[in-house]
Amino acid sequence: MFNKLIKRMADSSSENRQPLLSVSTEEIPAHIAIIMDGNGRWAKKRSLPRIAGHHEGMKTVRKITRLASDLGVSVLTLYAFSTENWKRPKMEVDFLMRLPEEFLSTFLPELIEENVRVEMMGYHDNLPSHTLEAIRKAKEATKNNTGLVLNFALNYGSRSEIVDAVKDIAAQVAAGTLDVASITEDHISERLMTKGLPEPDLLIRTSGEVRLSNFMLWQLAYTEFWFTDTLWPDFNEGSLLEAIENYKQRNRRYGGLKGEDAN
Numbered sequence: 001m002f003n004k005l006i007k008r009m010a011d012s013s014s015e016n017r018q019p020l021l022s023v024s025t026e027e028i029p030a031h032i033a034i035i036m037d038g039n040g041r042w043a044k045k046r047s048l049p050r051i052a053g054h055h056e057g058m059k060t061v062r063k064i065t066r067l068a069s070d071l072g073v074s075v076l077t078l079y080a081f082s083t084e085n086w087k088r089p090k091m092e093v094d095f096l097m098r099l100p101e102e103f104l105s106t107f108l109p110e111l112i113e114e115n116v117r118v119e120m121m122g123y124h125d126n127l128p129s130h131t132l133e134a135i136r137k138a139k140e141a142t143k144n145n146t147g148l149v150l151n152f153a154l155n156y157g158s159r160s161e162i163v164d165a166v167k168d169i170a171a172q173v174a175a176g177t178l179d180v181a182s183i184t185e186d187h188i189s190e191r192l193m194t195k196g197l198p199e200p201d202l203l204i205r206t207s208g209e210v211r212l213s214n215f216m217l218w219q220l221a222y223t224e225f226w227f228t229d230t231l232w233p234d235f236n237e238g239s240l241l242e243a244i245e246n247y248k249q250r251n252r253r254y255g256g257l258k259g260e261d262a263n
Protein backbone atom coordinates (compact mmCIF):
# COMPACT_ATOMS: atom_id res chain seq x y z
CA MET A 1 0.00 0.00 0.00
CA PHE A 2 2.63 2.53 1.02
CA ASN A 3 4.94 1.72 -1.89
CA LYS A 4 2.08 2.64 -4.17
CA LEU A 5 1.45 5.78 -2.15
CA ILE A 6 5.08 6.91 -2.27
CA LYS A 7 5.27 6.20 -5.98
CA ARG A 8 2.16 8.27 -6.56
CA MET A 9 3.63 11.16 -4.61
CA ALA A 10 6.86 10.97 -6.57
CA ASP A 11 4.91 10.92 -9.83
CA SER A 12 2.77 13.89 -8.87
CA SER A 13 3.66 16.88 -11.01
CA SER A 14 1.76 19.52 -9.03
CA GLU A 15 3.58 22.88 -8.94
CA ASN A 16 2.91 23.34 -5.26
CA ARG A 17 4.03 19.94 -4.15
CA GLN A 18 4.98 19.85 -0.51
CA PRO A 19 7.48 17.52 1.14
CA LEU A 20 6.31 14.01 1.97
CA LEU A 21 5.45 13.91 5.66
CA SER A 22 5.62 10.73 7.64
CA VAL A 23 2.12 9.54 8.33
CA SER A 24 1.78 6.26 10.15
CA THR A 25 -1.38 4.22 9.73
CA GLU A 26 -2.17 4.74 13.40
CA GLU A 27 -4.50 7.61 14.15
CA ILE A 28 -5.44 8.17 10.54
CA PRO A 29 -8.84 9.88 10.77
CA ALA A 30 -11.53 7.37 9.83
CA HIS A 31 -13.76 10.02 8.29
CA ILE A 32 -12.42 13.14 6.59
CA ALA A 33 -14.90 15.75 5.40
CA ILE A 34 -13.79 18.55 3.10
CA ILE A 35 -15.33 21.89 2.13
CA MET A 36 -13.60 22.35 -1.21
CA ASP A 37 -13.41 26.13 -1.53
CA GLY A 38 -11.48 28.59 -3.67
CA ASN A 39 -12.00 27.32 -7.20
CA GLY A 40 -13.30 30.69 -8.39
CA ARG A 41 -10.38 32.62 -6.87
CA TRP A 42 -7.90 30.13 -8.33
CA ALA A 43 -9.34 30.83 -11.79
CA LYS A 44 -9.54 34.59 -11.26
CA LYS A 45 -5.84 34.75 -10.33
CA ARG A 46 -5.13 33.27 -13.75
CA SER A 47 -7.69 35.42 -15.61
CA LEU A 48 -9.66 32.27 -16.38
CA PRO A 49 -13.42 31.76 -16.14
CA ARG A 50 -14.65 30.39 -12.79
CA ILE A 51 -15.53 27.07 -14.39
CA ALA A 52 -11.84 26.50 -15.16
CA GLY A 53 -11.28 26.56 -11.41
CA HIS A 54 -13.99 23.98 -10.86
CA HIS A 55 -12.47 21.78 -13.54
CA GLU A 56 -9.07 22.01 -11.88
CA GLY A 57 -10.78 21.30 -8.56
CA MET A 58 -12.05 18.05 -10.01
CA LYS A 59 -8.44 16.98 -10.58
CA THR A 60 -7.75 17.65 -6.91
CA VAL A 61 -10.71 15.41 -6.03
CA ARG A 62 -8.98 12.62 -7.92
CA LYS A 63 -5.62 13.12 -6.14
CA ILE A 64 -7.15 13.36 -2.69
CA THR A 65 -9.40 10.34 -3.24
CA ARG A 66 -6.40 8.25 -4.26
CA LEU A 67 -4.39 9.31 -1.24
CA ALA A 68 -7.28 8.82 1.20
CA SER A 69 -7.81 5.34 -0.21
CA ASP A 70 -4.09 4.52 0.03
CA LEU A 71 -3.94 5.76 3.62
CA GLY A 72 -6.82 3.54 4.67
CA VAL A 73 -9.29 6.35 5.40
CA SER A 74 -12.80 4.83 5.77
CA VAL A 75 -14.92 7.75 4.54
CA LEU A 76 -14.11 10.85 2.49
CA THR A 77 -17.03 13.26 2.30
CA LEU A 78 -16.67 16.06 -0.25
CA TYR A 79 -18.96 19.10 -0.29
CA ALA A 80 -19.44 19.39 -4.04
CA PHE A 81 -22.67 21.44 -4.20
CA SER A 82 -24.78 22.99 -1.47
CA THR A 83 -28.51 23.69 -1.49
CA GLU A 84 -27.48 27.38 -1.60
CA ASN A 85 -25.25 26.97 -4.70
CA TRP A 86 -28.32 27.13 -6.97
CA LYS A 87 -28.07 30.92 -6.55
CA ARG A 88 -25.01 30.94 -8.85
CA PRO A 89 -25.25 31.81 -12.56
CA LYS A 90 -26.98 29.08 -14.55
CA MET A 91 -23.91 28.49 -16.70
CA GLU A 92 -21.78 27.76 -13.62
CA VAL A 93 -24.46 25.51 -12.08
CA ASP A 94 -24.79 23.59 -15.35
CA PHE A 95 -21.04 23.11 -15.46
CA LEU A 96 -20.90 21.89 -11.86
CA MET A 97 -23.71 19.43 -12.59
CA ARG A 98 -21.63 17.94 -15.43
CA LEU A 99 -18.55 17.38 -13.27
CA PRO A 100 -19.66 14.17 -11.52
CA GLU A 101 -20.23 12.61 -14.95
CA GLU A 102 -16.89 13.73 -16.29
CA PHE A 103 -15.12 12.60 -13.14
CA LEU A 104 -16.80 9.20 -13.10
CA SER A 105 -16.51 8.62 -16.84
CA THR A 106 -12.73 8.60 -16.52
CA PHE A 107 -12.14 7.60 -12.92
CA LEU A 108 -14.77 4.93 -12.23
CA PRO A 109 -12.62 1.98 -13.46
CA GLU A 110 -9.89 3.03 -11.04
CA LEU A 111 -12.39 3.44 -8.19
CA ILE A 112 -13.66 -0.08 -8.85
CA GLU A 113 -10.11 -1.39 -9.01
CA GLU A 114 -9.17 0.37 -5.76
CA ASN A 115 -12.18 -1.07 -3.89
CA VAL A 116 -13.73 2.41 -3.40
CA ARG A 117 -17.49 2.64 -2.82
CA VAL A 118 -19.21 5.72 -4.24
CA GLU A 119 -22.03 7.28 -2.23
CA MET A 120 -24.00 10.50 -2.42
CA MET A 121 -25.79 12.50 0.24
CA GLY A 122 -28.13 15.30 -0.75
CA TYR A 123 -31.57 16.06 -2.11
CA HIS A 124 -32.33 14.36 -5.40
CA ASP A 125 -35.05 16.82 -6.40
CA ASN A 126 -33.67 19.60 -8.64
CA LEU A 127 -30.61 17.57 -9.62
CA PRO A 128 -30.53 16.94 -13.38
CA SER A 129 -31.25 13.37 -14.42
CA HIS A 130 -27.85 13.06 -16.15
CA THR A 131 -26.08 13.87 -12.86
CA LEU A 132 -28.20 11.44 -10.88
CA GLU A 133 -27.72 8.75 -13.49
CA ALA A 134 -23.92 9.05 -13.37
CA ILE A 135 -24.00 8.74 -9.58
CA ARG A 136 -26.49 5.87 -9.70
CA LYS A 137 -24.28 3.92 -12.09
CA ALA A 138 -21.19 4.53 -9.96
CA LYS A 139 -23.02 3.51 -6.78
CA GLU A 140 -24.24 0.35 -8.46
CA ALA A 141 -20.82 -0.54 -9.90
CA THR A 142 -19.09 -0.06 -6.54
CA LYS A 143 -21.79 -1.21 -4.11
CA ASN A 144 -19.92 -4.33 -2.99
CA ASN A 145 -16.60 -2.54 -2.50
CA THR A 146 -15.30 -2.55 1.05
CA GLY A 147 -12.58 0.13 0.97
CA LEU A 148 -12.88 3.91 1.10
CA VAL A 149 -16.42 5.32 0.94
CA LEU A 150 -16.27 8.32 -1.40
CA ASN A 151 -19.30 10.30 -0.30
CA PHE A 152 -20.29 13.26 -2.48
CA ALA A 153 -22.41 15.89 -0.75
CA LEU A 154 -24.42 17.11 -3.72
CA ASN A 155 -27.39 19.45 -3.29
CA TYR A 156 -26.79 19.01 0.42
CA GLY A 157 -27.91 21.35 3.20
CA SER A 158 -27.52 20.50 6.84
CA ARG A 159 -30.32 22.60 8.32
CA SER A 160 -32.89 21.06 5.95
CA GLU A 161 -31.53 17.64 6.80
CA ILE A 162 -32.06 18.30 10.52
CA VAL A 163 -35.52 19.79 9.92
CA ASP A 164 -36.51 16.67 7.98
CA ALA A 165 -35.31 14.46 10.84
CA VAL A 166 -37.27 16.54 13.35
CA LYS A 167 -40.42 16.38 11.17
CA ASP A 168 -40.14 12.62 10.97
CA ILE A 169 -39.77 12.33 14.73
CA ALA A 170 -42.68 14.74 15.30
CA ALA A 171 -44.86 12.66 12.96
CA GLN A 172 -44.11 9.55 14.99
CA VAL A 173 -44.91 11.35 18.21
CA ALA A 174 -48.19 12.61 16.70
CA ALA A 175 -49.04 9.09 15.57
CA GLY A 176 -48.43 7.83 19.08
CA THR A 177 -45.60 5.47 18.06
CA LEU A 178 -42.86 7.44 19.83
CA ASP A 179 -42.83 8.84 23.33
CA VAL A 180 -41.31 12.37 23.64
CA ALA A 181 -39.44 11.39 26.80
CA SER A 182 -37.67 8.56 25.01
CA ILE A 183 -36.18 10.73 22.22
CA THR A 184 -32.38 10.55 22.16
CA GLU A 185 -29.57 11.87 19.96
CA ASP A 186 -29.70 8.59 18.07
CA HIS A 187 -33.22 9.42 16.91
CA ILE A 188 -31.77 12.41 15.07
CA SER A 189 -28.54 10.71 13.90
CA GLU A 190 -30.31 7.78 12.33
CA ARG A 191 -32.54 10.10 10.29
CA LEU A 192 -29.65 12.02 8.75
CA MET A 193 -28.15 11.32 5.34
CA THR A 194 -24.99 10.11 7.07
CA LYS A 195 -26.85 7.24 8.71
CA GLY A 196 -24.48 4.31 9.10
CA LEU A 197 -21.33 6.39 8.61
CA PRO A 198 -18.97 7.37 11.43
CA GLU A 199 -19.00 11.07 12.33
CA PRO A 200 -16.15 13.05 10.73
CA ASP A 201 -12.90 13.05 12.70
CA LEU A 202 -11.35 15.79 10.62
CA LEU A 203 -12.96 18.66 8.72
CA ILE A 204 -10.85 20.54 6.20
CA ARG A 205 -11.87 23.82 4.58
CA THR A 206 -9.63 25.32 1.96
CA SER A 207 -9.19 28.91 0.71
CA GLY A 208 -8.98 30.77 4.01
CA GLU A 209 -12.71 30.93 4.72
CA VAL A 210 -13.45 29.97 8.32
CA ARG A 211 -17.09 28.92 8.44
CA LEU A 212 -19.23 25.82 8.02
CA SER A 213 -21.62 27.02 5.30
CA ASN A 214 -24.47 24.71 6.34
CA PHE A 215 -22.29 21.59 6.20
CA MET A 216 -22.86 18.65 8.55
CA LEU A 217 -23.82 20.85 11.51
CA TRP A 218 -24.94 17.93 13.67
CA GLN A 219 -22.23 15.50 12.61
CA LEU A 220 -19.32 17.91 13.27
CA ALA A 221 -20.05 18.32 17.00
CA TYR A 222 -16.72 16.73 18.07
CA THR A 223 -14.77 16.96 14.82
CA GLU A 224 -11.31 18.52 14.66
CA PHE A 225 -11.14 21.45 12.21
CA TRP A 226 -8.29 22.32 9.84
CA PHE A 227 -8.48 25.55 7.90
CA THR A 228 -5.91 26.33 5.24
CA ASP A 229 -5.40 29.31 2.94
CA THR A 230 -4.58 26.95 0.07
CA LEU A 231 -7.16 27.18 -2.70
CA TRP A 232 -8.81 23.84 -3.51
CA PRO A 233 -7.18 23.41 -6.98
CA ASP A 234 -3.77 23.89 -5.29
CA PHE A 235 -4.54 21.48 -2.45
CA ASN A 236 -2.49 18.32 -2.98
CA GLU A 237 -1.24 15.15 -1.33
CA GLY A 238 1.23 17.07 0.84
CA SER A 239 -1.58 19.38 2.00
CA LEU A 240 -3.70 16.43 3.11
CA LEU A 241 -0.77 14.78 4.87
CA GLU A 242 -0.04 18.06 6.66
CA ALA A 243 -3.64 18.28 7.87
CA ILE A 244 -3.51 14.68 9.09
CA GLU A 245 -0.17 15.24 10.85
CA ASN A 246 -1.70 18.20 12.65
CA TYR A 247 -4.82 16.19 13.50
CA LYS A 248 -2.63 13.56 15.12
CA GLN A 249 -1.28 16.15 17.57
CA ARG A 250 -4.78 17.07 18.73
CA ASN A 251 -5.98 15.95 22.14
CA ARG A 252 -9.57 14.84 21.59
CA ARG A 253 -11.38 14.92 24.90
CA TYR A 254 -15.05 14.89 23.86
CA GLY A 255 -15.85 17.20 26.78
CA GLY A 256 -14.01 15.01 29.32
CA LEU A 257 -10.41 14.90 30.50
CA LYS A 258 -7.52 12.79 29.29
CA GLY A 259 -4.27 11.41 30.64
CA GLU A 260 -3.12 12.45 34.13
CA ASP A 261 -5.86 15.07 34.42
CA ALA A 262 -8.51 12.38 34.23
CA ASN A 263 -7.35 10.77 37.52
Ligand code: FPP
Binding pocket: 036, 037, 038, 039, 040, 041, 042, 054, 057, 058, 061, 079, 080, 081, 082, 085, 096, 099, 100, 103, 152, 207, 232
Ligand atom coordinates in the same frame (compact mmCIF):
# COMPACT_ATOMS: atom_id res chain seq x y z
C1 FPP B 1 -16.46 26.38 -3.97
O1 FPP B 1 -15.51 27.21 -4.58
C2 FPP B 1 -16.57 25.17 -4.75
C3 FPP B 1 -17.74 24.68 -5.25
C4 FPP B 1 -19.05 25.29 -5.02
C5 FPP B 1 -17.74 23.48 -6.11
C6 FPP B 1 -16.81 22.41 -5.67
C7 FPP B 1 -16.68 21.42 -6.73
C8 FPP B 1 -15.53 20.83 -7.07
C9 FPP B 1 -14.26 21.06 -6.39
C10 FPP B 1 -15.47 19.82 -8.15
C11 FPP B 1 -16.27 18.65 -7.73
C12 FPP B 1 -15.93 17.47 -8.48
C13 FPP B 1 -16.69 16.38 -8.54
C14 FPP B 1 -16.15 15.20 -9.15
C15 FPP B 1 -18.07 16.36 -8.03
P1 FPP B 1 -15.97 28.64 -5.08
O2 FPP B 1 -16.45 28.53 -6.47
O3 FPP B 1 -16.98 29.22 -4.13
O4 FPP B 1 -14.64 29.44 -5.01
P2 FPP B 1 -14.47 30.99 -4.66
O5 FPP B 1 -14.92 31.16 -3.23
O6 FPP B 1 -13.02 31.22 -4.83
O7 FPP B 1 -15.31 31.75 -5.64
